[in-house]
Amino acid sequence: MTPDLSGMQVALEGDTDVIVRRSFSHPPAKVWRALTEPDLIRQWMATSGYPMTRCEIDPRAGGSFHYAWAGPEGQSFFFSGPVLKADPPHHMTHVEHFNGDTAMAATITTDLVAEGTGTRMTMVMRYADAAARQMAVETGMTDGMAEVYARLEALPLSG
Amino acid sequence: MTRLDQSFAALADPTRRAIIARLAEGEASVQDLARPFAISQPAISRHLKVLEEAGLIETRIDGTSRPRRLKPQAVAALWDWLGQYRSLWEEAFRRLDAVLDDLPDAETPNPEPQTPKGPRHDP
Numbered sequence: 001m002t003p004d005l006s007g008m009q010v011a012l013e014g015d016t017d018v019i020v021r022r023s024f025s026h027p028p029a030k031v032w033r034a035l036t037e038p039d040l041i042r043q044w045m046a047t048s049g050y051p052m053t054r055c056e057i058d059p060r061a062g063g064s065f066h067y068a069w070a071g072p073e074g075q076s077f078f079f080s081g082p083v084l085k086a087d088p089p090h091h092m093t094h095v096e097h098f099n100g101d102t103a104m105a106a107t108i109t110t111d112l113v114a115e116g117t118g119t120r121m122t123m124v125m126r127y128a129d130a131a132a133r134q135m136a137v138e139t140g141m142t143d144g145m146a147e148v149y150a151r152l153e154a155l156p157l158s159g
Numbered sequence: 160m161t162r163l164d165q166s167f168a169a170l171a172d173p174t175r176r177a178i179i180a181r182l183a184e185g186e187a188s189v190q191d192l193a194r195p196f197a198i199s200q201p202a203i204s205r206h207l208k209v210l211e212e213a214g215l216i217e218t219r220i221d222g223t224s225r226p227r228r229l230k231p232q233a234v235a236a237l238w239d240w241l242g243q244y245r246s247l248w249e250e251a252f253r254r255l256d257a258v259l260d261d262l263p264d265a266e267t268p269n270p271e272p273q274t275p276k277g278p279r280h281d282p
Contacts, residue, residue, distance in 0.1 A: 008249050022252050026259040034258045044254035 015130040020123040028112040031119045032089030035059075035110065041067070054078065059086050065094060081105070096125075104132065169213035174198070175206050179229070182216060186228035 009021045024031050034040045036059040045067065046052040053076065054068035060083060068078035081095040084107075092110045109124045127133035169175055178192055193203040207227055210216045218225050 008252060010248065020248060022248075024252075024256065024259060026262070030259050030262050030264075031255075033262065034255055040258055040262070043258045044251055047250075 013124075016127050016133050018125040018127075018133060020121075020125070022121050023115060024119045024121065026118060028089040028114055028119045031112050031121065035092070036088070057083075059083055059088070059092060061085050169209050169215060172206070172209075174203075175210055178203075178206060178210065179215065182227060182229045186219060186226040188224060188226050192227065 007023055009019075011019045011021075013019050034044065036057055038055040038057060041057070042052050042055050045055070046069070049072050050069045052067060053070045054066055056067075057063070057065035059065075063083040063086070064081065065083065066078060066080040068076060070076045077099055079096050079098055080100065081097045083092065083094045085091065085093040090112050094108055094110075096106045096108055098104050105128065107126045109126070111122045113120045113122070170179070174196060177195070181187060181192060181195070189200060189203060189207065192207070193200045196203065207216065211218065211227075215230060216227050217230050218227055
């Protein structure tokens with residue numbers, strides 16, 4: 001599962017990690033802002049079908065974040081969790097729970113390294129074990145959960 | 160367990176994903192499905208039952224044989240959904256590119272040591 005879409009790589013490493021790599025044509029300071037300022041986060045994490053209803057982040061060690069979306073049929077969902085480490089504009093480690101379920105935690109390490117005049121971003125999403133990662137990757141629980149829900153609900157499931 | 164949980168559970172198992180992948184090539188008997196796996200036919204049958212209960216596959220009755228096949232609408236939606244998942248990150252990053260393009264450079268700090276790694280991406 002390593003699709004390469006315009007320079008983006010998604011890779012599985014070891015038993016528990018999903019790694020997403022992407023380059024940006026702007027320096028780490030700007031990328032950091034886009035990743036940590038709610039007004040900017042909303043511009044790229046929300047879509048017309050899935051507006052964000054809550055977007056809060058305190059990007060410091062001991063801080064936390066809470067991102068919530070409303071889906072087209074009124075279904076809402078959120079990701080939230082503590083920020084463990086932050087070293088602007090290069091590094092952040094945070095823990096992500098889906099819909100407040102602390103049993104499904106992913107620890108996400110984001111590194112922004114200057115690359116010429118741009119930035120190389122590496123995100124490592126670490127799950128509790130291989131099964132949790134498999135679940136997250138194969139079912140889309142790392143991102144786009146609402147779309148996944150919508151599509152699964154559209155499946156002609158019997159029983 | 161909701162249907163949604165059932166689908167997640169059904170797809171969380173590597174053997175069941177392999178069965179889905181095999182059935183994507185066309186219907187197959189239980190014996191055919193068991194062959195690539197180092198597990199017993201009853202174990203395969205249990206996996207098939209999980210997939211059938213999750214609505215992802217169905218049994219066709221053909222005389223005395225009982226081939227399994229993907230439910231056509233289910234597989235179309237499923238494949239579409241997997242492709243969608245892969246593209247979610249890239250769609251988000253393309254929006255992020257646009258956000259970055261609109262940001263003023265004013266707060267950019269001093270240049271940092273260059274550490275070229277991998278291909279540069281310019282949208």
